[in-house]
Structures are given as structure tokens and as C-alpha cells.
Amino acid sequence: xxxxxxxxxPWASLAGGVLIGIAAAMxxxxxxxxxxxxxxxxxxxxxxxxxxxxxxxxxxxxVAAPAVYALAxxxxxxxxxxxxxxxxxxxxxxxxxxxxxxxCTSGHGVCGLARLSPRSLxxxxxxxxxxxxxxxxxxxxxx
Numbered sequence: 001x002x003x004x005x006x007x008x009x010p011w012a013s014l015a016g017g018v019l020i021g022i023a024a025a026m027x028x029x030x031x032x033x034x035x036x037x038x039x040x041x042x043x044x045x046x047x048x049x050x051x052x053x054x055x056x057x058x059x060x061x062x063v064a065a066p067a068v069y070a071l072a073x074x075x076x077x078x079x080x081x082x083x084x085x086x087x088x089x090x091x092x093x094x095x096x097x098x099x100x101x102x103x104c105t106s107g108h109g110v111c112g113l114a115r116l117s118p119r120s121l122x123x124x125x126x127x128x129x130x131x132x133x134x135x136x137x138x139x140x141x142x143x
Contacts, residue, residue: 024106036106102119108120
């Protein structure tokens with residue numbers, strides 16, 4: 001195993017994690033809601049009265065943030081070794097997983113663990129374990 005030291009960015013990663021934590025805490029304190037992306041997007045698909053504006057604002061913020069970042073810095077170059085069919089299948093499977101798991105990584109991993117939710121702990125362990133197993137299989141067994 002080798003570490004790619006030229007792309008090892010602990011301070012930038014720490015800063016990003018702190019910003020995510022602050023944003024999730026502020027969202028919970030100011031709105032009384034958990035900042036789980038799948039729940040927010042899912043709520044747009046079956047909207048309740050008076051519930052659409054903040055959900056749209058949240059999604060617009062997620063989409064606009066990279067544009068604001070581009071004003072201050074340079075986009076990193078993404079390296080994805082998969083075609084569109086595989087990416088679509090992966091996205092579909094992630095969507096199914098968030099439905100069955102009652103949430104996504106942001107809902108369970110960031111917000112649920114911060115609230116000491118046992119259900120979120122189990123969900124986070126499950127999707128982290130599945131991710132570790134997938135990377136191991138792809139990098140060491142298949143290739």
C-alpha cells in the first residue's frame with residue numbers, strides 16, 4: 001500500500017469536516033431539522049404544505065457552492081474510472097440503500113452520530129463496512 005502524499009490534505013480535510021459539522025449543527029439549532037440530503041430531496045418528491053421553500057433553498061445552496069468555490073480557487077480534476085452506465089447503476093443503488101436505511105451518510109454519519117443515535121451508528125457501520133469491502137474487492141480481488 002502506498003500513500004499518495006502529493007494529494008494528502010489533512011488540513012483542508014479537517015477544515016471541510018469542521019464546516020460540515022458547523023453547518024449541520026446550525027441547521028438543527030435554527031430549523032429543528034436534520035441535514036440529511038436524501039431526506040431533504042425526498043421531501044421535495046412528496047411535499048408537505050409550507051415545506052418546499054427551505055428544501056429548495058438547501059438544494060440550491062448545494063449546487064451553488066461549487067460555483068462560489070470556483071471564484072476563490074481552482075476546481076480539482078476528477079478522476080473517475082467508470083462510464084455513465086456504471087455511474088447511473090451506482091447512483092440507483094445508493095438511492096435504494098438510503099431508502100432502506102432511512103437516511104444517507106449525511107443524515108446518519110454526520111447528524112445521527114452527533115445525536116448519539118444507535119440506529120445511525122449501525123447504519124454508519126454498515127455503509128462504511130460495505131465501502132471498505134467494495135474497495136478491497138475492486139483493488140485486490142478483481143484487478
